[in-house]
Amino acid sequence: MSVKADPNWEPKILAFCCNWCTYTGADLAGLNRMKYPANVRVVRLPCSSRVNPQFILRAFQKGCDGVMVCGCHPGDCHYATGNYFTRRRFMLMKRLLEYNGIDPQRFQARWISGSEAAKFRDTVTRVAGEIKALGPNTRFQEKWYEEGGEAQ
Amino acid sequence: MSDIQSALRETAKKLLTEGTVTCVIGWGETRFPDKTTPIFVKTPEDAEKLVWNAHCVCGLAKYMLDNRCPEGKLAICVRGCDSRAVNRIVEDKQYKREDLYLIGLPCEGKDAPICATCTHRNPVVYDVLLGGPVPEIEVSQEDRFQAVTALEGLTPAEQYDYWQKQFSKCIHCYACRNACPACNCTECYADQYRVGWQGKQIDKAENQVYGLTRAFHVGDRCIECGECERVCPMGLPIMSQTRKILKDINDLWGNYECGLTDSRPHILGEFDLSDRDDFM
Numbered sequence A: 001m002s003v004k005a006d007p008n009w010e011p012k013i014l015a016f017c018c019n020w021c022t023y024t025g026a027d028l029a030g031l032n033r034m035k036y037p038a039n040v041r042v043v044r045l046p047c048s049s050r051v052n053p054q055f056i057l058r059a060f061q062k063g064c065d066g067v068m069v070c071g072c073h074p075g076d077c078h079y080a081t082g083n084y085f086t087r088r089r090f091m092l093m094k095r096l097l098e099y100n101g102i103d104p105q106r107f108q109a110r111w112i113s114g115s116e117a118a119k120f121r122d123t124v125t126r127v128a129g130e131i132k133a134l135g136p137n138t139r140f141q142e143k144w145y146e147e148g149g150e151a152q
Numbered sequence B: 001m002s003d004i005q006s007a008l009r010e011t012a013k014k015l016l017t018e019g020t021v022t023c024v025i026g027w028g029e030t031r032f033p034d035k036t037t038p039i040f041v042k043t044p045e046d047a048e049k050l051v052w053n054a055h056c057v058c059g060l061a062k063y064m065l066d067n068r069c070p071e072g073k074l075a076i077c078v079r080g081c082d083s084r085a086v087n088r089i090v091e092d093k094q095y096k097r098e099d100l101y102l103i104g105l106p107c108e109g110k111d112a113p114i115c116a117t118c119t120h121r122n123p124v125v126y127d128v129l130l131g132g133p134v135p136e137i138e139v140s141q142e143d144r145f146q147a148v149t150a151l152e153g154l155t156p157a158e159q160y161d162y163w164q165k166q167f168s169k170c171i172h173c174y175a176c177r178n179a180c181p182a183c184n185c186t187e188c189y190a191d192q193y194r195v196g197w198q199g200k201q202i203d204k205a206e207n208q209v210y211g212l213t214r215a216f217h218v219g220d221r222c223i224e225c226g227e228c229e230r231v232c233p234m235g236l237p238i239m240s241q242t243r244k245i246l247k248d249i250n251d252l253w254g255n256y257e258c259g260l261t262d263s264r265p266h267i268l269g270e271f272d273l274s275d276r277d278d279f280m
Helices: A022-031 A053-061 A082-099 A117-134 B002-018 B044-049 B061-066 B080-091 B113-117 B146-152 B156-167 B175-179 B204-219 B227-231 B239-253
Strands: A013-018 A040-045 A066-071 A107-111 B021-029 B036-041 B073-078 B100-104
Touching (some): A013 A022, A013 A117, A022 A117, A053 A066, A066 A117, A082 B204, B002 B021, B021 B044, B036 B044, B156 B204
Antiparallel strands (some): B021 B036
């Protein structure tokens, strides 16, 4: 059955989280028993600058409905300057994706520190809501997925 | 123009006779009167085959990476765009500047559409300049980014539709990559089939991912020579992708043109603490 026809459809959101801030923030949200949508799949990375723009294209290709890149606030990077590069890179990437017809809500970047569990919860809840309203993503998707194949 | 052509032949002959260089890359005649082809001149006698006319449209700088003459220096005929391409390749540490001899040729524009928005008709770097400098033309930012601005005005659905139609034509010949002076990786990600970055099937998603990835790989180092669009057999508007990135760089971090020197770090390899931040 096609994914698009599913009435119980839930968005798949991939969140790239830096090990030192956002991942710890998400961990803290869990420790505090905060409730946030289960749509988000967290991928832990050493630094947000580890995220290659190709990862994002690949995520859309493989059936994600939204992608987030989260890292430490500028100035707080564990590796001193990593997220400054992330900032420049994804300012461009976001604009390029929008230029190619990806809705701006589908790709978001946020700075969330290790103590900002509530910000993590709020961001994820908001993003999940926005993407749910947009519906399933079909743009950039591989053929097997469009034809209703199961996610690998 | 014929004066410059004879001066070019003389220079090439002299360089090869004296042994300063072992090969001169220039343009040569083809069977068609309105086409030229890159040629590799290795003997003084062959210098007579070099031509300089309105049909010398091929970019020559990328041919230095073919390593056809591993011994000795290499001479390249450079127009404005080629000289920026040389800077690009030298800056990317793919070739040493001291192994090159650049024959500068001021260019009044060839019969290629990209020449209408060329801002550097005189070579920015050369060892010898043949003929006097030509006047530069003023190209406004609106003219430079005209195609991009038109596409930016569309809705996301229209934009996606446009690019999907364009990219569905792509046949994965990789001519854009092969001609691009900024695409100078020894091994391209698209060829690393075991890693699996890029599918080989002709499928609109794969084509779009290839187009976007290539645009992002070269976008911030693009010298706007227009080779990608010129060589594309399917007529894809590839420059509209790279120029979008250049336009955003201009908007976000100030005026930016690549390849004017061979030492400036590229824009994504540096940062400023006061950069604009949309991600708070």
